[in-house]
Amino acid sequence: NAGVTQTPKFRVLKTGQSMTLLCAQDMNHEYMYWYRQDPGMGLRLIHYSVGEGTTAKGEVPDGYNVSRLKKQNFLLGLESAAPSQTSVYFCASSYPTSILTYNEQFFGPGTRLTVL
């Protein structure tokens, strides 16, 4: 099993450009998440999804959009990139809350995005 994969691993954008980050998981997890990590701020939730076709806003959703057309994929879009979106982006997935034994989140390797 590949677990959680993210593409691309690195990207440099100019202000105003758009891009899409792809997250894929092969663990049949219902829940998927997008986080950003900035120095000294831990992981902050951008958007999440509790199942195919559903998405919801997290803590810092402004400037981002997401889609979950297939259960195994969760896409994060930046429509008009800004320097404030320079960060490391992590995707994660997990089983639903009711399955306590598998409560942890599994993380992808991250995407380092720089917006100039």
Next chain:
Amino acid sequence: EDKVVQSPLSLVVHEGDTVTLNCSYEVTNFRSLLWYKQEKKAPTFLFMLTSSGIEKKSGRLSSILDKKELSSILNITATQTGDSAIYLCAVKTTDSWGKFQFGAGTQVVVTP
């Protein structure tokens, strides 16, 4: 608003020292507390704690939850340079979708 605070933010120790990391939380509908280790890449799972007073151990790492004090500690004994990492604490709530609230992390540097 839910909050998870970790302390210290960073520390430097020598190989062989013991390290104690703290995580305190203020959340509604607490379910569990999780510890992750993050080296250069993705966070990797260490422990999940749901019951007060029950220590979880894995090698030189151990952790315990105190629901009365709304906190948890992570201990690392006989530290090695490979323990250098950011240690993240996350609290999971009973929200219908299982929100994880992360702390800012503690950066641990172990010097030879």
